[in-house]
Amino acid sequence: MTTRRFLQLDVFAPRPGTGNPLAVVLDAEGLDDVAMQAIARWTRLPETTFISAPIAPGSSYRIRMFAPQKEVPFAGHPSVGSAHAVLEAGIAAPVDGQFIQDGIAGQLPLRVSQHNGVRTIAIRTPRASVAEVVRADDPRLQPAIVGWPLGSLPPALMDGGRRWWVVEVADEAALRKLTPDWDAIATLAEATGAMGVFAYARSTGEGYQLVVRAFVGNGRRFEDAASGAANAVLAAWLDERGALPSSNKRYTASQGREVGHDALLELSIDEHGDVWSGGQVQTVIQGTIDW
Numbered sequence: 001m002t003t004r005r006f007l008q009l010d011v012f013a014p015r016p017g018t019g020n021p022l023a024v025v026l027d028a029e030g031l032d033d034v035a036m037q038a039i040a041r042w043t044r045l046p047e048t049t050f051i052s053a054p055i056a057p058g059s060s061y062r063i064r065m066f067a068p069q070k071e072v073p074f075a076g077h078p079s080v081g082s083a084h085a086v087l088e089a090g091i092a093a094p095v096d097g098q099f100i101q102d103g104i105a106g107q108l109p110l111r112v113s114q115h116n117g118v119r120t121i122a123i124r125t126p127r128a129s130v131a132e133v134v135r136a137d138d139p140r141l142q143p144a145i146v147g148w149p150l151g152s153l154p155p156a157l158m159d160g161g162r163r164w165w166v167v168e169v170a171d172e173a174a175l176r177k178l179t180p181d182w183d184a185i186a187t188l189a190e191a192t193g194a195m196g197v198f199a200y201a202r203s204t205g206e207g208y209q210l211v212v213r214a215f216v217g218n219g220r221r222f223e224d225a226a227s228g229a230a231n232a233v234l235a236a237w238l239d240e241r242g243a244l245p246s247s248n249k250r251y252t253a254s255q256g257r258e259v260g261h262d263a264l265l266e267l268s269i270d271e272h273g274d275v276w277s278g279g280q281v282q283t284v285i286q287g288t289i290d291w
Contacts, residue, residue: 001290008285011081012226012263016282019263020226022081023048026089040066047078059102060092074105074161076228076277079123083110084281122278125232128160143184149174158233163194166234172211175201185217198230208254209245225256226263228277235267235275
């Protein structure tokens, strides 16, 4: 066994316990795929990341991401949380306010910013595209959203590495009251190669402009507490339709209250049309792991 630095973090969390948990194993050299998968299965968290020296020139560090069942090519909350861990551990320092993450999805920049003593980290997500735009009565989609009071934008299947159906609901109150039909969502996800349904609604609540819920039907069936990648494909969809909730192409999304969390995600579209997804990260546990 080797002793390695280990953190548990809360990502997209304005305070501990509100975001999406993440385990990070630093000094991951020497761990093979079997060992990394075993550690991820043992932590039983949504994802566990493994940090090692970069391979690609110009990168700050190398990252591997594992859910309990399999390796994940890209996800938003593990990327943002891992950058926080690297910064806290002094493994790498941002250059001109940015890290470059080297992973299966390629080299992706992360932006570190500080405002009024609060640090936020955002990743430039892989470019998303519109796979399909459908009517609400599409026979594949309709069973999963039957009875939902819908908003004005049509449902769409977005592809941003992972595929999500994005569905607008009429208002925040209606969205927060939804009870998902897990069998129908799983059937939809399997039939279309999607993660599931990412439902959203406009909000006039203080502190955020959208409220979102992520119903995952691909493999495990669960509601995600806070998804950087799903929020990013939604931001790309809203930008494509000219329907972002703010004129400056920046907004905050509320996610996770329905499953006991209260995450806040900050989304922005840059001058090149790329989506940045980020927020605050809280360190909850610092220690070592022997493996």
